[in-house]
Amino acid sequence: MKTSDFAYNLPEELIAQDPLERRDLSRLLLLDKRTGERRHSSFHQIGEYLRPGDLLVLNDTKVIPARLLGVREDTGGRVEVLLLKRRSEHVWETLVRPGKKARPGMHLSFGDGMLRGEVLEVVEEGNRLIRFSYEGIFEEILDALGEMPLPPYITHKLKERDRYQTVYARYEGSAAAPTAGLHFTQELLREIEKMGVGIARVTLHVGLGTFRPVKVEDVAEHHMHTEYYRVTEEAAAAINETKRDGGRVICVGTTSCRTIESAADEMGIVHAGEGDTDIFIYPGYQFRAMDCLITNFHLPESTLLMLVSALAGKDHVMAAYEEAVRERYRFFSFGDAMFIY
Numbered sequence: 001m002k003t004s005d006f007a008y009n010l011p012e013e014l015i016a017q018d019p020l021e022r023r024d025l026s027r028l029l030l031l032d033k034r035t036g037e038r039r040h041s042s043f044h045q046i047g048e049y050l051r052p053g054d055l056l057v058l059n060d061t062k063v064i065p066a067r068l069l070g071v072r073e074d075t076g077g078r079v080e081v082l083l084l085k086r087r088s089e090h091v092w093e094t095l096v097r098p099g100k101k102a103r104p105g106m107h108l109s110f111g112d113g114m115l116r117g118e119v120l121e122v123v124e125e126g127n128r129l130i131r132f133s134y135e136g137i138f139e140e141i142l143d144a145l146g147e148m149p150l151p152p153y154i155t156h157k158l159k160e161r162d163r164y165q166t167v168y169a170r171y172e173g174s175a176a177a178p179t180a181g182l183h184f185t186q187e188l189l190r191e192i193e194k195m196g197v198g199i200a201r202v203t204l205h206v207g208l209g210t211f212r213p214v215k216v217e218d219v220a221e222h223h224m225h226t227e228y229y230r231v232t233e234e235a236a237a238a239i240n241e242t243k244r245d246g247g248r249v250i251c252v253g254t255t256s257c258r259t260i261e262s263a264a265d266e267m268g269i270v271h272a273g274e275g276d277t278d279i280f281i282y283p284g285y286q287f288r289a290m291d292c293l294i295t296n297f298h299l300p301e302s303t304l305l306m307l308v309s310a311l312a313g314k315d316h317v318m319a320a321y322e323e324a325v326r327e328r329y330r331f332f333s334f335g336d337a338m339f340i341y
Contacts, residue, residue: 001219001282001283002218002219003214003216003217003218003222004217005219006300006301006302006306006309006314006318007300008300008318008321008322008325009325010300010331011325014325014328014329014330015335016154016332016333016335016336017155017156017334018156018334019164019334023182023184023185024044024046024183024184024185024188025042025043026042026043026183026330027040027042027329027330027336027337028040028042028337029041029320029323029324029329029336029337029338029339030338030339030341031312031317031339031341033292033312033316033340033341036312036313036315036320038319040327043183043336043337044188046192046294046339047192047195049339050192050195051197052196052197053196053197053198053242053248054197054247054249054250055197055198055199055200055238055239055247055248055249056198056250056252057200057201057202057235057249057250057251057252057257057259057260058166058168058181058202059201059204059206059252059253059256059259060166060169060170060203061169061170061173061174061203061204061206062171062172062173062174063148063149063164063165063169063175063176063177063206064139064142064146064173064174064175065146065147065161066082066083066084066142066146066149067082067147067149068082068110068142068145068146069110069147070109070110070111071109072106072107073108073109074106074107079096079098080096080097081094081095081108081117082094082096082097082175082208083142083175085207085227085228086173087129090131090132090133091130092129092130092132093123093128093129094127095127095128095208096128099126099128102128104120110145111141111144114141114144114145115132115142115145116132116133116134117132117133118131125225139172148164149176150164150333151333153332154332154334164177164333165177165182166181166182166184167181167184168181168189168201170201171203171205173203174205174206174207175206175207176206176207177206178252179253179296179333180252180294180295180296180337181252181253182333182334198238198242200234200235200239201235202229202231202235202256202259202260203229203230203259204227204230204256204259204277205227205229206255207225207226207227212225212303214301214302214306219306222303223280224279224303225278226276227255227258227276228274229258229259229263229274229276230274231259231263231270231271231272231273232272235272236270236272239260239270240269243268243289248341249289249290249292250291250292250293250294250341251292251293253294253295253296254295254298254304254307257290257293257307258277258279258281259277260289261289261290262279263289264288265288266288280303281306281307281310282303282310283309283314284310292340292341293308293311293340294338294339294340295308295338295340296332296333296335296336297331297335298332305317308338311340312340324336324338
């Protein structure tokens, strides 16, 4: 299977630059994964397509203000650092721009010295390990100096930080938001629970591996970066009970999907635990735990588009994307949603 099989044409003006004023007023495209039938609705009506006994699986990760703007101490040249993964108390794996000059031993300064960093080594994909030094609490310094790490295709400045955060975000550690969850409000979640739909929470700290472009033409040769995940005993039990009782396990976002698929055995039983996953889901994959998916519209030739194609079939998904373009849906992180059932 070729990466180019997942290409499609998207007018630039359909890339959503700002979140809607109200989270749940985005549009919703419904896709029947078996027949390819498509319908159009609004996200605040998502409850109409859920059933008592279903289970929503949410990723409760919280985005940290991971984008740091600073200078090289030797030259004063500007530098941008994106925190990807905490390796130890003071050491982070990072993406540095410009990267070529970020050699081991280089010293960086942020916030007039409030935070300092030293490049330790170059690791996989050219990422840098940086050891930070500071006085006080790192999270408080990061909150003061850092910016939300919006994707490069969003050029507008974010007015409110919490709009790139789900309303149920809890555990800090992500370099990007699980954006399918941005459509939910607390009120909508309460309405859904009153219907008899369960809610389970899992955690996957989203790194750049999920969003890195696929640079090989043979899809099977692509390698995913690892991301930390955790499934609690409570969440595992809820998923397994839903499957046993004939309900649908509906993942909110590809990150929730990758979490429970990583935690499921060959029999489809989800086990509690934590660790790092590099699971790569593309057509041909047999889902073990997930039945349905609520997701956003993804970039051409991306691993995320491959994942939804594995669930609903590439032809069905690409036809749905073509229709979404014709219907002027809003795409990507702040865009509209799709329910694949």
